[in-house]
Every structure is written in C-alpha cells, then in structure tokens.
Amino acid sequence: MALRHRLAALDHRIQLKGDDTKHEQTDAWSNRDLIPLPPSRRTWDWVNYYGFWAIASLNLANWQTPSTYLTMGLSVPQAMLIIVISRILIALFSTLVAWIGLTWHIGYTVQNRYSWGMRGSYIPLLQRILLNFIWNAVQCWNGGRLVAVCLTAIFPSYARMKNTFGPSMPATTDQFVGFVVFWFLSTPFLWLRPENFKIPFIVVCVWCGTGMMCWMIWGLSVAGGVGPLWSSGQQVPATSLFSTSWLIMAGINQGIGGLAAGITNGSDFSRYAKGRRHYVIGTISSCVVTGVLVSLIGLVTAAAGQKIYGEVYWNPPDLLMRMMENGNGSSKARAGVFFLAAGFAFTAMFENICGNAIAGGIDLAGLFPRYINIRRGAIITFIAAWIVQPWQLINRATTFIAVLSSFSVFLAPIIGIMTCDYYILRKRKVRLSHLYRTQDSSYNFWKGVNWRAVVAWLCGWAPTIGGLIVTVRGDLNPPKALVQLYYMAFLIGFFISAGVFYLLNLISPVGDMDQVDAVDVYGTFTEAEARRVGVAPLEEGSIYGLSTTRQSDSDVFVDAEKRV
Template sequence: MESQEKQSRTQYWAKRLECPVDEDAGYHNTFWCNRDLIPIPPSRQTWTWQGYAGYWVIAGINTTAWTSGSSLLSLGLSVPQAMGVMVGVSLISALIAVLAGWPGSHQHLGFTVLCRASWGMRGGFWPVINRIMTAIIWLGIQMYWGGQAIKIILGAVIGPKFVFWRNTLPAGANVDTASLVSFFVFLVVFLPCLMVPPERLQMPFRVTFVMITLTMFGILGWAIGTNGGPGPLLHTPATAKGSALSWPALFGLQSIVGSQASGCLGQSDWTRYAKTPNAALFGQLVAAPIMICVTAVCGLLITSATAEIYGVYLWNPFELLLHVQQTSLTADCRAGTFFAGLGFLCSQLALCIVLNCVSAGMDLAALCPKWINIRRGGYFISIIAIAICPWQYVSKPSTFITVLSGWSVFLSPMTGIVVSDYFLVRRRNYHLGDLYTGNRSSAYYYWHGFNWRGFTAWIMGIWPTLPGFARSIQEVSNNNGWDHIYQITYFYGFFSALLIYWALHTFFPVPKQTGSSPFELAEHVQMLYSAEGDSQREVETIEAERLKVDV
C-alpha cells in the first residue's frame, strides 16, 4: 500500500512538473516534442530584420573580435594584413551563418531538431551533447566577464574603497574578493533575464545594440583624443615572410572563423523566429561582417592609443577600464568608466542569452522534452556554468583553453553535415512530422535511430586534424603536414564532411530521402494518443489516486 502511495505521488508530481502546453494546442509533450521543439507557429514568428541586425551587432562587438588584432599580430602579420584577414573572417562567417540559418527561417526548425534528419532520431543526441558541453564553458566565461562589468560599475559608484578593496582570498583561488562579489551580483541581474522568451527579446536587444555601439565608439574617441592620435601600433611591420607568414595567416583566419563556429552552427535556433523567410539576411550579410571588422579596427586603435597613455598594451576592454580606474579616480574618470561598464554589462547579458542559454536550453530540451524547455534548460546550464568556477579558466590560462579554442575541430564537420543535409540531400524539404516520430515509420529513424552516414562523414572530417590538434596542445608543432592540416581545420572539416555526407546519401539512399510533408498537428496528437493512451484519462487517474492518498 505504501509503495502504491509513493508511486501515485511520483506520477502526480511528474505530471505537474511537465513543461507548459499552449492552450488549445495541437501537440503533446513526449520524448521527442514540446512547445520549444515544434516548428515555430506564426504567432511566435516575431523577429524582423531590425532584430537580427541588432543580434549581429551584439554578437559582433565582443572580446573575440576586439582582441583578434592581438592574436594576428602575434602570428607575425602587419596591421593591414591583419585587417585583411578580418575582412575574410567576416565574409566567411556571414556566408556560413546564412547557410546554417536558412532551414530555420524557412522551416522554422532549430538545430536540435535538424540533427535528427542528418544523424538519426537517436544519433541526433550526439551533436546536441557536444554543443551543450561547449556552451557550459563559454557561458561561464561570459558570466565572468559580466562580473567584471559589474566590478567596473561598482568601482565607479563606490570609488577607492571598492577599487582597492583588499583581497581576502588565497592565491590558489585565482580570483580576488571584489571580482567574486561582482560575479554574484551579475548573476542576480542575469538570471531573471532568462524568464523572457526568445520571441520577446527584440526590444531588449535593440537597447543593448545602441548602448554597446555608443560604448565602443566612446572609448575610441576618448583614447585617440587623450593620446592625440592612434599611436605607433598601426605602423608595426610584418615580422615574417613567405610561407612563414602565409600559413600563420591562414591559421589565424580559420581560428577566428572557428571561434564563431558555435554561433554559426546554431543559427537556426534564432532564425526560426523570423517573421518573413528573408528577415535574417540583412543582419547576416551586412551587419555581421561590418561589425566584426569595425570591432577589430576599434580594438587595434584603442589598444595602440592607450599603450602610449599607460605604457602597457591592454587588449581586453574590461582590463583596460579596470586599469583606468586603478590609475585615476577623478569625477570624469568615474563617470566615463561607469557608462562604459554599463554598456558592457548590457552586452554580456545579451551575449550570455544569445550565444549560450537559448541554444543550450533547447539542446537540453531535446534530451528530456517532457520536463525541460528552453527556460528550464537555460537555468540548468547556468547552474553548471557557475559550478565550474569559470575564473579558473580566465585568470589562469592553461592547456584547457587551448583545447576549448580548438573545439571547432569537432564543430565544423557538424556544420557541414547540417548544410549538406538540407541543401544537397533533402533539397530544402523535410517530412516534418517524421522529425518527431521515434519509431521505424519515421523517415529519419534509419538503423535503430542512428544514421551511419552522418557519423561516417563526421569522423572523416575530424580524424586528419587530430594529430595537429594534439601537437598544438603539446606545443611541439614544427610545420609538418599534420600541422598544416590543423591550420586549415575549419575549412577541411566543413567541406570534407559536407561532400562525404552527400556522397554517402547519393550512393546509399534511404526511403523518403526527398520530398516533404507538413507537420499536421491534429494528426500528430492522434498518433501520440494512440501510442501513449488517452492522456486525459491518465490525468484523471492520477488526480483520483492523489485524493485517495490525501484522505
């Protein structure tokens, strides 16, 4: 009797904790489906071209683009050569974003569901898990920099007592007291933001777009005006020639493109909210390349000018503002750093949501759709990102950062597979209902839920790059053949996986490989009810059992 009571209570709470379902919805929470995984209905297709332009301004003005000049100059390039590489980065990133985002804007499906077509209904969990792992680390790092923005703001408001707050933490903590306090203050600001659904984020993003743009150009004007010019860094010559320059330049190009890999891979997670099929194109083809290039140029100019002012090269904008406060705390300085910190705070809030929480939240929803949606997944990811103590990876660089930076070795073939599947294999059509059917009747069930073609293409896209990847981690590269393959890892992985996947589906086709069928919600519900039993009867039974237990 006691075991029956416990079982009844478990069933009751399992039902109560299921993800919300829209009123009069034609779908049902199952192992494959919930509100955030189905094709986005017209009522939630709210994003216009202005929203996507703001998205790419926020994604373009980040520390990766800001500090890219430092990375390229360290490889031996001159400033004009570095800027040429950044132009290439921006154009390639824009093109990949368009290709990866096209299924979202036209089929209103996210990357998580698209993987089921190319990897299989069960095999699709593999790329999802990969993306969750990278999102956890990058979210933690972005939250840490958000904490640094809070530290700048508090330093401007409180003054010397906070800026020079004595550190009470041991050296092994790799974080000071003020930074740790600021990190948790950022969490208090950030976590409530996850309550806002993606379709309602356009207005907050527009505000952030204005603030971060004004912040970047404000710092640029101050740096050049205070120094009386851009400084000598712009005249730095190249320190290498011939192949000693061309291979590092190519490596720099693909490395920075690879740093955008996760965002480009998950473009469909955002383009599926597009109000019109082409709403995202202006942001992807115009705003994205312009902002990536402009941010890199501004980073170079600001660093060059402030190097003459303070006598040290500070490529990271957060470190620059903190250094300014430690050098001078006049009223003008405090006001300037306050507004700059506020701009970067808004930017970090948006970046945490744009690049990590929404995509990773949907990935987690795919693992357990009945009980996890984007919002719950975002909170779950945030908790893990806090638990890993992200300041350990920022304050104390290690081999782990090298591994994380080279993660495009694994992500670039996944991007190639998604693009190949949609454009070349499926010819831009899907059997939508089959993407939510986890049995042999689905066109995407393949062999026990796994598509061996996708796994084969992915393995062929990564294995030649692994020796060079390992050698770069061990710092024993000597420019041999394996090293050169690794230096073009993103391009090799993308194109090799794309072509191999297409070839395998051409020579080993599957039933219903092409063609389309709509996601008929009424038929979907009927199918689910026949497979799972009458849902209403189940609810009534659970409620009756609960009443018995209470009595």
C-alpha cells in the first residue's frame, strides 16, 4: 500500500501542470504546448522567420549543394538553376503546410489528427520522431567537427592529438572530443522556449552571414579571381543512363527532399506568428533569397580555394584546416579560421536545436501529453544522440545515411494528404475542440484511425520505393523506369497521395467536414481572427449563453456557411 502511494505521488509530481483558466488542460491529448496558441504567445515577426529559414541556409549542407550537381556532370548554370527552382518549391510547399498554423494556430502534431484520426496520427508522428532522433545525432557529430576546428585554432597541437581509440572505434579522439563539447554547449539552449528564439536567430544571421561574405571576399582577393571550377561546363558521361533533363529533375527532387522534414513541421512554428504577413515575408526573403546566395557563395569560395591550393575543398572544415595548415599557420590565419568555424558551429547548433530537438520535443509531447512538453521532449531527443551513436553512422553506414536523406519518399505523401484534406475536403475548416478528445470526436473515424489516409499514404510511396532501393544499393544497371520514378519521388508522392485520398473520400465520404466550433473555446483568436474563421469570440459566446468550457462547448457546432 505504501509503495502504491509513493508511485501515485511520483506520478503526480512528474505530470505536467497547466493553468486551466488559460485552457492549458493536461490530459491524454492536450497540454500547454499542444493547445491552439493564444495571441499572447504568438511572438514571432518577420525577423524570426527570416532567422528560422536562415539557419536552414547558413549551414554546411547548403554551402556544399552545388558540388552535388557538378559531380553529376551538370554545368554551373544548371546547378544554380536547380537550386533556385528547389528553393522556390520549398517555400511554396512550406507555406501550404504552414497556413493551418497561421489560421488555427495548431502544429503538425495536432494537425494530423483530423486527417489520420486521433490514434492514426501516431503513424506520421513516429516517422518524424525517428528522423529527429537520428538527424539530431548526425548534426551533433557534424557540429563537433567544427568545434574541433575551433579548438585547433586556439590550441594548434589539438590537430596532432594522439588517437586513443582502438581500431574498432570508427572515430578519432579529436573528433569525439569535438562532439562532446558541441553536445554540452548546445544543451543550455534547450531551456529556451520557441517564443524566445529571436535573439539567437539574429546572432546566427549576423555572425555566420558576415563570416561567409568575408570568407568569399578573402578567397577572391588572395586568388585574384576564381579557379576553373567556376567555368565548369556540362560533363555528363556518354555512358550515363539519363539525359541532362532527367539529371536536373533528380537534382530538384533531391533539393526539396533534403528539407522535407522541415516542410512537414511548418505549422509547428508558423503558429507562433504575430500575423500572416510576417511568415510570408520572412519565409520568401530567407528561404529563397538567402538559400540561393549561400550556395552561390559556397561555389565562388570553393572555386577561389581551388586557385589558391590547387584542389577543390567543398567541405568547409577541410578548407578551414588547410587555411591554417592544420594548426601550423600564423596567428592571423588561426584567428580568422576560429571566427568562421565558430559562426558555422553556432548556426549548426541552433539549426539542430530548432529543427530537430524542438521539433522532436513537440512530436514526443503528442505521444505523451501528460508527461512530456516541448522542453522535456527536446532533452530526450538530445540525450538520444548517445544511443544513436552518430560516429557509427557517419563513418560506417554510408548507405544508411543515403536512405535517411531519401526519407522524403515517405514524407511527401504525408504532405499531399495534409494539403488535400485541409484545402479541398475541409475547405480550410477545423473543429478545434474535437482534436483534443476521442469520445464523440469527429476525428475518431474507425477506432481512432482514418483508413483513407493510411491507404493514400501507401499508394504515394509504393511507386518510388523500388527506385530508392536500387539507387541506395548502387546497382550498376538498374531498371531505368524505377530510377526515373525515384527522380520525381517528391512530386509523385505528393500528388498520388493527394489524389487517392480525395477519391477515397468521394467513394466513402466523411460527414460534416467543413464545420467548426460555435465558440472560440480556447481563447485562441483575436476578434478579427474569430470572425475570419467563422467562430464567435469567447466573450460573445458567454453573452449569448453558450458554454465556454472545453468539454461542453465541443459538442456545440453549426455550419460555418450559415454563421455570420
């Protein structure tokens, strides 16, 4: 009996607490971080969204993007064309997904409940959690490499550190120390709530953006221009199975797929917007303009480095180490390298925290709302890096990383379902109160699962999974049709799943899909917003005698078309 009381007391202690007067109920489907955000918590302006997308641009991967397409045999203009088109499409798809967060102020975790069912939403949720765990670990390892460069700049002997690991460890001591330092330096930022990200975003943009520009100017000045890389023409091998057009298509697919996870969680962050214009201005200016400029700067700097050192260094840590001659360079060289590496490292740190740890925290909160909020979930995601062991993935399992990078094959169908359901079938109407309960919920479907979404999702990735397998496996003579389908995987998955989901809803329709709550029971909207979406403001609900408690009001709804 005493043990039972202790366990009950412990359970009560670790359960999350919310302010019921602010509709922050904590139960099996809801907590403070999952409810529709009230105006007081929507603090992001266009600077925040510029910074949000900047951390997805001012990084190693985007810097090296042109190398991927040049390696395929494409020319510099063709590589830049792919980058421009990819970035425009990323901004478009991101806005499609994020618009529900701008309108109804709910995130990806809750958003999927009305498409997949209350329990069916665990399917897309678990996919994202898996990705967040693995990518967080990989990003920590990559950030550790930049920390190792910083440590070499401060302590030149660091680059010559003795490797104390045995042959069974696929990493060196200096690499592992860099990972540990990066992990511990990142941890304090997990206590920051998304509402307070503005200052770190500004620091990242100014520091890393300035560093990149200075690096490019230095390279051009020392080299006296760019090297042969800049004028690389088309060099597609005569033995290539695919024409230039197909290679460009593959590049666009890869460009979008690389940020597919970020596209899906668009509403997780758009719900923090002060207004729609802030999201649109910040996203377009940063995702498109900054994203293209960073790739261009990376290309110019690599071309200048080729003229200086006689070879091409696409990976910034490698070029930085060469610039200071692996720690033996001058103090000026080491100071400049430290500034650059620290800027890249801080960007990688906050990109990882925002895009993986915080996103993982939101998703974990959706699985265990009573016990996990964003902060606890982010900490769990970060601790999981030690279980994932990224040094094993990076240095050994190259095939696994290739599969991970191609996970958009499974994410694109999810985006297609989300888009079709919200814009076409539900006519941009959501019954918020029914997203936080299973009893008598419009979104419970069959035992909590909407079978239509499951079938549509399977149909979306079935045509492209074969191409993914043969590509990752490295088959010498794969079936051409399979690979061509894989080269269009994102668009194919998006449109097939959207189309199948629409047809299934015509064949087996769901009733009352375009209805909303009668009253803003969560106090989510301003007066203007409430009238825009067709619900009565919370105060008006009280005036007209409508209950404003969550449990009773969730049963009160009327057709939005009949309401003023």
